[in-house]
Every structure is written in C-alpha cells, then in structure tokens.
Amino acid sequence: MTKTYPKASRPSLDNVSVSIDKGEFVFFIGPSGSGKSTIVKMLLHEVVPNKGRVVVNGKDVTSMRSWKRPHFRRSIGCVFQDFRLLPNRTAYENVAFALEVIGKTKAVARRVVPEVLELVGLGGKEHRYPHELSGGEQQRVAVARAFVNRPLILLADEPTGNLDPDTSIEIMRLLDRINRTGTTVVMVTHDSNIVNQMRRRVIEIESGRIVRDQARGVYG
C-alpha cells in the first residue's frame, strides 16, 4: 500500500505490504511520523491508500462506501493512549453505551457488561466514574468497551503510553488474555520494555517503509 497525504513531500507509507493472520498478536514499532498511525487509520477505514488494497477479514475494504463504515467498525475494537471514556458515565455505563448505540438492548447490556468488566478485572468497580478510577483501571474500562462486542480485531494505539511500567504490564496481560480467545491484537507502541517482554511478532516501520518483520522479536 502507498499513502501520500496532500501537501506531504514524501509518502507516509511507501509500498508497504503486511499480512496479519487471524489470532496473531502484532506490534508495530517505529519513531513518531514513521507511518504507524496511518496503518491504524487504514484498518479503521479512516484513510484510504492511494495505491494498493486493504483487506480485512477476507473483504476488500479499500473502496468501501462511507455509509458502510459504521457496520465495518463493529468488527474492530479500539483502545487509545488517552482512554477516551465518557467522564459523566460510570464504568458500566461507558461499556453499555458502546453496545446500546449499535442497537443492542438494555437487557443484552445487563447480561454482557458485568461479564466483560469481570474479565478485565474490574468486578466490584462497575459504578465508579472514570475520575474515581486509576489510569490503569480506566484503560481496563476502555479495553472492556473495545472487547464487549467480541470484535475480530483489537486495535491498540499506544495503550500503555500514559501508564507506569507495572500497570502497563497488567494491561499487556489483559491484552494477551484477549488474544488467547482468538482475537487478533494489533498494537502500536513505543514501549521497548513491553515489546521485549512479550516476545511477539514485531514489525518496525521507518519513514514509511518496513525495515524489520520478525516473529518473537524484540524492540531492537
């Protein structure tokens, strides 16, 4: 795939080709501006490559019409560095909100949300507001929200960027557990510690090109 943003002097991604299998755990690493975020945005159909194709779950989504995007997004869960929780809703409500706005009933939410909050280790803290939770706990809520709809892919854009090392490792354990359920996990990170500990596939990008693609790799 190649993507050149308007007004950019060089392509953000230059003839990059990556294939990720179902159930894999992949790290994308590389310096800022290397094109990692562009890959994330392509997976979300937020940007479309100038050249090449994006295939998700066997379907070519490159030229997908924008009105189909919402439905497509339901197969991808997202976690971000800044959590993106709704501050005026409790942990339970934040997760339930994600279900309700895609048309699930309150009854479904009542059954599924406590389950997934238990899974991420927040049992007993369902009714806390984000400001009453620690950073790590807030990120767990975000992971619960991303996972509650049982997506095929979990996309994590620097999920540990705002967390201390110990908390980061806990979040990584959680992502690992989710990966074991068969969910593909794609994670963008700067955190060398984590990459080195996890020993999963590492794809390093620099200036829009893949410079390394290593199974069970380290940060390098």
Add this chain to the structure above:
Amino acid sequence: MRMKYVMSEVLVGLWRNVTMTIAMIITMAVSLTMLGASGLIYTKVADMKQLYFENIEVSIFLDAEVTEEQRSAIATQLDSDPLISQVTYVNKDEAFQRFQEMFRDSPDLLSAVKADQLPESYRLKLVNPEEYKTISDQYTAVEGVDQVVDQSQVLDKIFNLFTAGQNIALVAAIAMAVAALLLVANTIQVAAYSKRREVAVMKLVGASNWFIQAPFVLEAVVAGLIGSVLGLGALIALKIFLFDGALSALQGLFAPVSWGEVFLTFPVMAGVGGLISAVTAWVTLRFYLRV
C-alpha cells in the same frame, strides 16, 4: 429503546442550551407567523377579487344632449358586444332615484341636485371584469358618450394595498427565516461540540450515521414545530383581536377570515418550519460532525 434514547437526547439537548433554544423558537415563530399571515392575505385577496368582480359594473355615461339616434346606436353596439354579458339602461329618473337612495343621509346634497341634472347611462356587466380597458377604449370615442367609468379601478388600488401588505409580510418572513436558519446552525454547532466525546465514541464503536445525527436533527425539528405552534397562536390572536375585533366594522369591505382558513395555515407553517430546521441541522452536521 433506541427511540426512547433518541427522544431523551433531544430533550436534554434542548434544555442544555435553553437560551439558544428560546431564541431559535421565537425567531422561527415570528417568521412562520409572517408566512401564515401573508398566505392568509393572499387567499383573502383572491376571495375578495372574486366577490367584488362579480358585482362590478362599468358605467357609460351619456352626454346631456345625446340624440335618440346616438342612444339606440350605442345600445345596438353594446348588445352585440361579446365582451359584455349584461346591459342595463338607466334613465335620468332612475339615476336620480339611485342617487337619492345612496345619499339619503345627506339632505344638503340631495336638495342641491335636481332630477334632470344626472346623466343617463348604460350599466354593463363584463364577461371578464379585467377587460375594462378594452371597453373603455372602444366606447369613450363613440358619439354621445360622455365618459366610461369603471369601479374596478378603485378596487385595484385597494387590492394593490393588500398585495403590498402581503409582500411586506413575505419579506419579513424571509428575513426572519434567515435569522432562524443561522440560529439553528449555531445551536447545532454548539450541541455537536458539547457532545463531541459521545460522538467520537459512537463513531469508534460503529454506531450508524442516522443514529448519531438523529438527536441533533430532531432537536432542530422540535424547535421548529414549537415555533409553528406559537405561530398558529399568533394568527389566532390576530383573528380574534384584529379581524373580529378592531376591523369588524369593515366587515362588508373585507371577506371574513374563517377559523378553517386560520387552522389550514398550520400544516404549512409546521411543514416549512420542520423542514427548514431539519435541512439546516443536517447540512450543519455534514460540516461539524464529518460522519
């Protein structure tokens, strides 16, 4: 559940920004009242034209020393004219009687005029009252005719007045509509900003576009509908206090405004108010939500 969610979002949205909501509703109401009023004037003018034109007469007054020959020549010409549906001859005595009847409250005027001073005339009903000009051109020059007088000329002045009133109301309606439009756009921008986090999450987890946009669009539509209800109220007040109250003395001059006509403006006002709000909100969201 989804309908309930959307409706509660709408109410919360309207309440969160209540000063803007009120401003939006008031401008909308004034604009729609003007629109309704100009619609009413329009139908009234049409009604009145019909009413008046049915009874309208063109009078051909004859010279005082008209000869028998000239008179019968005019009569034959009038009888065979396809533009004229009915001809009535009024001699001096009848003219005097009509005059006495018309001015029976003014004895001074009555005593000043003698029977043989009033000219004889032909009173014509036209097939199409608006063809007065042709008749006038045709008969003014005929021997024995003094002048051709048409009542519709006077009426035209009155109708022009009404039409001017209608135009003023329409211009005011449009000006207020533009203001209402800008207020709707602004309210929706503010609403979209205050709900940006929710919208971002909704987009992320794949909520459908209509579901994201519906609360905003409905917020504007509800304001538009409330505006149209207030507009209806204003028109009802207008009928009670103006047409049935202050102007009731002129009943014979105006065609009366019926309740049916007042209420018939409501679907129009509600439709225009709702539609304009919805379209404005939707277009605004295109720019500020980028869904």
